[in-house]
Amino acid sequence: MYIFKNALLSIKRNKGRNILIGIIILVIACASSIALAIHNTATNLIKSYEDSITKEATITFNRKGMMENFDLKDKETMEEAKEKFDEIDAITIENVKEYGNSDYLEDYYYTYQINLNGNNIEKVSSDFSFGEKNDRPGKEDMPDEASDFTVVGYDSVNSMTDFINGNYQMTQITEDAWDKIFTGNYVFINSELAELNDISLNDEIILESNEGDTYSFIVLGIYESNEDDAEQMDMFSKSSNTILTSADYLVETFSDQEDIHANVNPTFILKSFDDTLKFQDELYEKGLNENYVISTNEDTALESVNSISNVSSFATTFLIITLIIGAVVLFVINMINIRERKYEIGVLRTIGLSKLKLTMQFVFELFVVSFLAILIGTGIGASCSKPISNQLLASEIASSQEEQNKIDNNMMGGPHDMKENNNRPNTRGIVNIQAYDSINAVVGFKELGELIGIGVILVFVSSLASLISIERFSPLTILKERS
């Protein structure tokens, strides 16, 4: 008990020194509380944003990776590459269903896509071909000539992402369309196609394969395309020759037909982006060819929180630097303090105070001063954290905007032009697509707890000075020096 009494007396006695230590700890606590509040709030915002977005993973063919193993200038090697390429199996519905049965996934869906020609209808643009090129494995048997229409089959409403994302919008629909669309030869067609061929709801359209086999479909809905305006060159939309139907119906009707090449495009909904590589490994174990890789929408999805993420990283770095400098400064001050109090240490050791108790007294002194300083510093930090964090975020957004404007000027002469021009990479909108333009960084119980933890660590780190000195000092030598 007397140790604590002595410590309190000592704090009172050494006001100047303790005020100095207090101010240093107060500054550290204030800076740390701001940094912690920003870091934690930003992390929570990013996490809640991550939770709110759909984490999509798709299987893509790693053409570049595969071609790196071959010499493109050597004809023989190229032949070998082509053979290897042809040997890689396309992904089947069965594969997708097997891959979809994974603990890393929340859900999965797929589209089943084939190409057919028109029989009683004309495609929208005769100059333009929207048929898929022979650029994926397993399409070696695909005819060179492109077909008129792309027929996309969806396995569920969830897979109709173009409607969910707003790229497509229904303009006309039969009452029972959504009940029937997944049950048979029912389709939705593009409004441009409908207009060109004068097609109305419930009309029958007939498509045919390259071999001339015909297939009848009933139109249950007409949709308008809003997609890719920025990339659109033609007067018609990219999807004007895309016909939408049920994947089950397409599989049932066309999977056995050798002249119809089908393309399966699965989309897996991950529980977390962190699981991407684990999921990929699982698919390799399940037999997926290693020339395929899993791609996610992580980069594009998280672009929206780039600025906030930068602010969070800055806060973390700032916190670490503050703590390191703080710990060093406190250690040095404590060392000086101990040297100043050598005589006291010598006397107390001589009259039998143990090293442990003496160290405890010094630690307690520092702890009391630190605790008070942390409380005050946290209070100041709490009141400053919100405006400072928002100021930092605003600067980060402004900096992104400035960089964007430079790109805009280099490319087009200004962001205004860029928005109007559709035929160029879409670089716009860093600012506009930021998910948050403010961080309500607050110092809550979590931050307070962390700060006290930091404070305790700082006290113990700087108390090492006391410990080392007390261990090293010989009381007799101290008293002799004094004498």
Place this chain on the structure above:
Amino acid sequence: MVKDDTILQVKDVSYRYNDAQENEYVLKNVNFNFDLGKIYAIKGKSGSGKTTLLSLITGLEPCNMGEILYNKQNIKEMNLDRYRNSEIGIVFQSYNLIPFLNTLENITLSMDINGKNIKNKKEKALELMESVGLNKNMADRKILKLSGGEQQRVAIARSLSYNPKVIIADEPTGNLDKETENDILEIFKRLAHEENKCVIIVTHSPNVANQVDVVYELTKPKK
């Protein structure tokens, strides 16, 4: 022959500084016995190892050659902090009081460090003050406002605060005038003869040496 009232023994104690030559001893084969109820003086010229011997007896320096026995137990085997805050009281030439504490606090601090449940510490400290010739109204006075003699009395009171059996004093009167020296010696004599304590005084002073029961003389060992 060790008597029953021998409280402290210095047995074949030698001491050499770490950086000294092999045959360069500060103390060599020193053998002293100290009994309860007696007052001792350890005399010797400067450099004869008086203070070194005191450091070894108090456990402030480790005794690696020979033995220091307290109550027949080698102090190396004892908890030296406990030994210093319970069994022996130390008085220094330069008093070694805590300057930011007052008289009373300096005395009670030793009681606190002792750890024994001493009741009525304040009253006991005041009694001790009186017994060493200090006025009670000095209790709240800061140490630096006391004279040298008064500070030494406080140091003696502090060393007595937990009632040790041995009082070891290093030149306790070195900074004091003759009159005060005699007063302090009277206190030590009373402690030895009336309170049955063993008082060991390291001194240069012939006056002190003349008034004690036993005088041990240290000489510088020959190389």
